Amino acid sequence: MLRPLVAGDADALVEAINDFEVSRWLTHVPYPYTPSDADEFIHAIGPQMGALWAIDHGDTFCGVISIGKELGYWLAKSAWGKGFITEVGDAVVDAWFGNPDAADLKSSHFVENTRSAHALQKLGFVDIGGHVHHSIAQNADVPGRKMHLTRDRWQDRRRFRIETDRLILRELHPEDWRDLQPIGGHPRVAPMMMSCLSPWPEADVKAWIARARFRGRPGFTLAACTRDGKMIGAVGLGGKPLSTLWMIDPRESGQGYATEAVGAFFDACFALFDLGEVVSDHFVDNPASARVHEKIGFERIGGGMGRSRARLEPAPITRYRLTRSLRDAKK
Template structure:
């Protein structure tokens, strides 16, 4: 399965390679200071080499890297992570930024597996990039360098989903809150909030008698793995004050709750648009849903403010409600 064909980062656009990139590719990969660290490209690199590569560079697996002044490199997941940058673009964090975005798109797919990458010994810049991304060493051994025409000492590295999630947590910041992955240490606060009737009655899964052990199990099911399902903690300073999350890519329903003592302060009005923008960009979502009990007008108003429209209604019995209660599904767009 292919990934995102276009990926926008803070400073870069990653997009499919096209014929107009020939000059930039030939100049970049004919620079010996670039080519000497690469394994596969011919050297010097010719227009014919570019045409041959372009014919096999599948969108969603190969990207040109553009910054504000134009094409400055390339990155690929076919099948391993590989990248290069022109000298003017090196030392600016571009490789980490581009690779992190490509890997986020890869691990957003629930079926995505571990990846490999590597570097020739002496390429300390690439070694630092891979370390920041969460890669770890698998093996060392000789590998052929086509540009140099000889075998060099090489370090092969691997990246599992678990290592990726640990090294690259999903974090967001609003004016008053920080959103980051839920941990086991949040279990006590989760239990306190969701067993409060002012919150629990408006949710769909929590028992009023939820135990701390059960809350700890909840934190495990919400952990960040790079793909839904997950929930992020809402933190005011070090304090856990709520959560927001996404069910799945197939059924992109969002969930959220906030500590009752903070209701009416506009905190969720900060959080929801920030979260929507982030998950839409990260996971390529075109549609979101959210379920709301019809006696929860504050949540319905919040969703309406953020582009959701009321859809079908049904009756739901939740652990905190003993009788079926009307629920409306809100849909965006």
């Protein structure tokens, strides 16, 4: 969650940033970092610093992100490796480019800060050359890399369209919730999905779509539509381990739409991303999904128990894996 940084955050700010493993990667932060440093920073927040927010996870302060002349951020060490910068960075970058007059974005990282390099790459930034910044915490000039994100690249990373003989797979948009709600919330669909309810509340559907937006990397869901634009389902990819989901309107069942959509989806994803292995599962009482898994090329790897928000109790599932070679063997 993003919120304004306030005076009451001073103690948490000191606790998080008064760690050399954090401050060494920042240019203007001293080490040790004192309460007076925190007070001075909080009271200096103004338009010249751009927009700046505290990053919270639940009730815990995790770090800071800002955007103005550059995109800047840092996280407490306890928050590393959890995808927080990718999540909040997407929101901040989207808000920035939501202003049609906003300029291209700059950022930077020290060469040895591979975590920050990876986070910026996931946000769409590209390396445009080297530079040297002075690190107050290290009391040294440190080599770094300059990063750049153009509006055109940002827009391109929000577009994903696949066409088949009968279908168009496209990005989900906020206004799609009305068409998606009766599909995911159908009493024959929701119990086969992990996160849907029947009925599926409007707020849940909108939040689901917001999480499913395409941002140029795995972790998205596409709308499956007929050639005349009618939404008949969705197919997606994301999570750790990397897994897939799909749903088809029961009123359109029996026409091969799931196999057509999922097959085209994975052909495109294997071409675009370095996926390695994708896992999947279905509830044992969903034989239609079993047939689709087999047609796509998924390899059965075992069973287990799974949960759905639309089921009262865990239920048996069958687990699968898919690689590029397994998919190619079915084409």
